[in-house]
Amino acid sequence: MPRSLPIPMTTDMTRAVLDGTKTQTRRPVTLPKGFDQSCRIWPDTVFGTDVFRIGDDKPQGKRRYVLKEPYAAGGALWVRESARVVDVRDFGGEDPMQLTIEYAADKVTRSLEVPSRLSDEWEMKYRDKWPVPRWVSQKQGIPNGVFMEAARIVLPVKSVRVERLREISGADAVDEGVLPSDECVGCDIVMPCSTCFEPCRKFRILWDSIYSKRGIGWAENPYVWVIEWDKPEVKHV
Numbered sequence: 001m002p003r004s005l006p007i008p009m010t011t012d013m014t015r016a017v018l019d020g021t022k023t024q025t026r027r028p029v030t031l032p033k034g035f036d037q038s039c040r041i042w043p044d045t046v047f048g049t050d051v052f053r054i055g056d057d058k059p060q061g062k063r064r065y066v067l068k069e070p071y072a073a074g075g076a077l078w079v080r081e082s083a084r085v086v087d088v089r090d091f092g093g094e095d096p097m098q099l100t101i102e103y104a105a106d107k108v109t110r111s112l113e114v115p116s117r118l119s120d121e122w123e124m125k126y127r128d129k130w131p132v133p134r135w136v137s138q139k140q141g142i143p144n145g146v147f148m149e150a151a152r153i154v155l156p157v158k159s160v161r162v163e164r165l166r167e168i169s170g171a172d173a174v175d176e177g178v179l180p181s182d183e184c185v186g187c188d189i190v191m192p193c194s195t196c197f198e199p200c201r202k203f204r205i206l207w208d209s210i211y212s213k214r215g216i217g218w219a220e221n222p223y224v225w226v227i228e229w230d231k232p233e234v235k236h237v
Helices: 011-018 116-125 170-175 197-214
Strands: 004-008 024-028 040-043 051-055 064-068 076-080 083-089 098-103 109-113 153-164 223-229
Touching: 011 153, 024 197, 170 197
Parallel strands: 004 076
Antiparallel strands: 024 223, 040 051, 051 064, 076 153, 083 098, 098 109, 153 223
């Protein structure tokens, strides 16, 4: 059964999702202990399209492990985008606290009740104080992006595959949302997007700004999950 999982997105990438120019994303494959980027990964033809095998080139192939997709096709991802608290209302008593948050991507605001799972957690953690974290009391950015109940964008996953990072094509880079619509001059007749260098160059810069310091930059050419989705479902708030 496909799971509903969070997927972090930067503010720029969230904008690209909202305007429809980003329809796929790449995320590093977490390799099992004992394997590095020199290993091989291939689809499993026995257990289905959502299972991949990982192994090395030893003759007997004894070191093989099954990798399950973290974001299964047919499932849904909710976008963990940047947002900040702009208003707090605590009515006291049994009434739940209410937050008004502002999404960084388009400055849209939304008011919602603090879910009981969070309020209970805060009460246990801040017993001698007003039972809220600093980002609430001081109206700051929500750490690591919105929590599940505040998510407004859901991505219906269409397909998932594994490939090397540098296998990305120009068309894929465009679908990653690296080129704003006003930068793409529609030159597909002269030079197909699949062979265009500029989108791949911009994608490489973006990838390295996030992952190079973790040792899985463009130069390392790591394995990545390629996740594609259908039209996103956006809650109008």
